[in-house]
Amino acid sequence: MLKKRLFISYTVLISLFMIVVLTAVNRAVSGTIDTQMESVTREAVEVGVRDINSLFSDMFSETLNLCVDRQLQAALTDFADQGGEAAGRAVREQGERAISGLRRKLTVEKVRLYPVRNGEFYRDEAEYPDGGSPGRDEAGFPNGGSPGREPVRGVLAAPDLAGEEWVQKTRAAGGKFVLTENEEADRTFLRLSKVILSDDRDMRDLALLEVNIDVQILSTRLNQISVQKGLVYLLDDQGRIILPYSHYHQDGNERFGEGRSGAFIDRNKHMVIIRPIHTVGWRVAADVPMREILAAGSALRGHVMAISAVAIVAVLLLAIYFSTYISRPVIHISQVMNQVREGDLDIRIDSSRQTGEMKTLYQSFNYMMDMIGDLIQEVYVAKIREKQSELAALQAQINPHFLYNTLDSINWMAIRYGARDIQKMVVSLATMLRYSLNNGQNLIAVQDEIKQVQSYINLQQIRFENCFESEIRIQEEMNSCIIIKLLLQPLVENAIIHGFDEGQYENGHLTITGEIESGHMVFRVMNDGHQADLEVIQRILYPAENVKPKSYGIKNVNDRLRHQYGEEYTLQYRIQGDLTVAVIRIPLEKTGGEAYGGGNDSGGGRR
Missing domain, CATH: 3.30.565.10 (Histidine kinase-like ATPase, C-terminal domain)
Incomplete structure (x- = not known):
């Protein structure tokens, strides 16, 4: 009967378990896989953004080191204060030295230094192989030179720079880094520019530094971000798309929002992840269709469901086996307990053939029967001792009264004899x-x-x-x-x-x-x-x-x-x-007003 009940119980439980587990596993695994795939996509974007941020951070750090180079600062200060051929040559030498050090540490192109004197920009005369520039004399002054000015050899005046938009933007930034686009000879660069300020209290403009990095380097970094079949965009501070080239100069604000950052699902069911590039105000945006993210987990979900089905069948077969295995010794101990109920307290179970919990159960049963026998013996002995204690207590009540009366007699005799x-x-x-x-x-x-x-x-x-x-x-x-x-x-x-x-x-x-x-x-x-x-x-x-x-x-x-x-x-x-x-x-324990027998004078008088 027990075996049949166990089998039916296990069958019903396993059937219910199969239904519940299949449903729960499908929902839980699907949700988990989807969440994990979304997390993987986000992490891929985060890693890529950290890589690009690291690139810019290294560029800013090394460029800033160039700006505060003491020898270059000294040469620029002498040029701004005194001018002259020697000062111009020193600027050129120190500039080439500092720029060479920058090139060794960064993958950059077209690094230019424009010293400043009397509010005007100068450029290296090597940029003009003919010895001058249109509208300038060999000293670099327009229209034959300016009265009262000493010619400067090694550098040429470049008044046209002041009118360029990127220069104006850089000077307005007040010594901060400015990132702009620069198109030269059918190539696109990202121009990092900064005004080099003097290290004294006046903080004068000593020079304008221009560092160009090929956009292809950033394109390679963006392509390394794994986002299934999605796209990764690079947006400038105005929201225009710089990369990829297929969307060059399109308005990114319309697609990704102006200045927006974070992660969200748009109305087209695309996952959009926008992260800022620190210090320059540019952004990286990843656009991945959700169907591509979820499709990556479909095969995995199928494997999980197949494994779950096999596991449930295996559990069902094991349930049938264990229902038989467990019921046999349990039925045996049930039969023995029926004999105990009928009064056979000397019966014991042979536990030598059992193992594990059933062996422990059999041994515990035998121990329980031994304890019952001992308790019966102890109760019997305790009853006898209880009777003896009652007799001793009755006897003990007589002895104190005898002692009290004897001491009371001695007391009266002592009083009589003084x-x-x-x-x-x-x-x-x-x-x-x-x-x-x-x-x-x-x-x-x-x-x-x-x-x-x-x-x-x-x-x-x-x-x-x-x-x-x-x-x-x-x-x-x-x-x-x-x-x-x-x-x-x-x-x-x-x-x-x-x-x-x-x-x-x-x-x-x-x-x-x-x-x-x-x-x-x-x-x-x-x-x-x-x-x-x-x-x-x-x-x-x-x-x-x-x-x-x-x-x-x-x-x-x-x-x-x-x-x-x-x-x-x-x-x-x-x-x-x-x-x-x-x-x-x-x-501390109070008596609650009871004397606990201490104040009882019984036995103090004569008996």
Whole structure:
């Protein structure tokens, strides 16, 4: 019956599982694959943008290093201040040196330096192989030169530069980098320009730097961005498309929005990813049809579905096998338990042929049956002991009354014969006995524990002829709290016997205090007699396993504290100046108005 139920259950569960899993897997995997493909596309664009940003960043960094080159700055400053052939030659030499260093670090073309003097631009005369330019003399001045100006050899004036749009844009940028297009000889360059400023407080214009990079380099970088069958565009700061060439100078703002960046799906269901190129305000935009992104995951989804179907069939076959494998030992243990229910408590199961959990189950069953047998035996023995304890308790109730009556008789005889010391000792002993017994209860009120301790001190002071004085100071709020009975008396006894040398000490002082600290009761028993050896006390409180303790008083207190309140509550001994101090710290517990048997005077009168 169990085998049949297991088989049906597994079949139903697996069928439901197949339906749910196929549906969930199809949705989850499809969504995950689509998300992953989108993520891959975005990451590809991000990597490409980082590569292009790195290219521009290196270009800006190295170009800026050229601009702050100290030797070039000095040559440009001399040229701007003094002019002359030597200054022009120095500008040319330092410019060639700095530009050569830039070319070694960057793949750039047509790097030009235009020094400035008296607000006018100059250019290297090597750009004019005929020795001059149209409308200029050999010194570089228009129309035969300007009156009062010294001719400058090595460079020629270039007043036409000031009117060019890229120059005006660069000068207006105030020392910042400007990126513009430059078409020369059927080739397109990206022109990076910057005004070189003096490094003094005036920050004068010393020169204009022009660095050209072939657009083909950027085109190669853009083509390396893998976006399936989509396109990647490079837009300038005006939103015009620079790359690819097939869309050259088309308005990118209409397609991608003016100044927009981020990632979104447009109305044509294309994924558009726009990322800025830092420092120049240009942008990279990727346009990828979503159908191309999703098509890349279709084959993967088919594989996942096929694997899922095979896995479910395998699970179904395994379910049939395990339903048989599991049911056989379970049915067996069920039959054995029926025998136990009929009263056969000696039956056991052979677990030697089982493995794994079933072996553990069989062994646990046998262990349970052994435990049941032991418990039955223990309950039987406990019943016998309970009867014996009841008889002993009845007997114990007789003994205290006999002792109380005997002590009361001695008390009256001491009064009759005027033996006041004996009378006082008998009364103290009776008080101690009454609080010690406490009607069989383990807990006692603090005020009753103090009475018991005071009675013990009275006995010892009579015995040792007042060789020590005593003082008890207990915080009033503690009187109604409860503690374990006979907790303080062993500490007082230890102080008198070892501290005051059993009466051989003179003028000793014994002080007992009780205070409430942080929700706990703290008792201290202090004496100024012989100081205790803390190492010896530690060995008494925590003796080695094979060592029989020589003293049981304070060890008994320590053990009862740990048993009643927990391991953190122990008896502590300290040396404070001339005092040996025993400290007990226990939780604060109120009696709720009950005396816990401490105030019961039964047994104190004659019987």
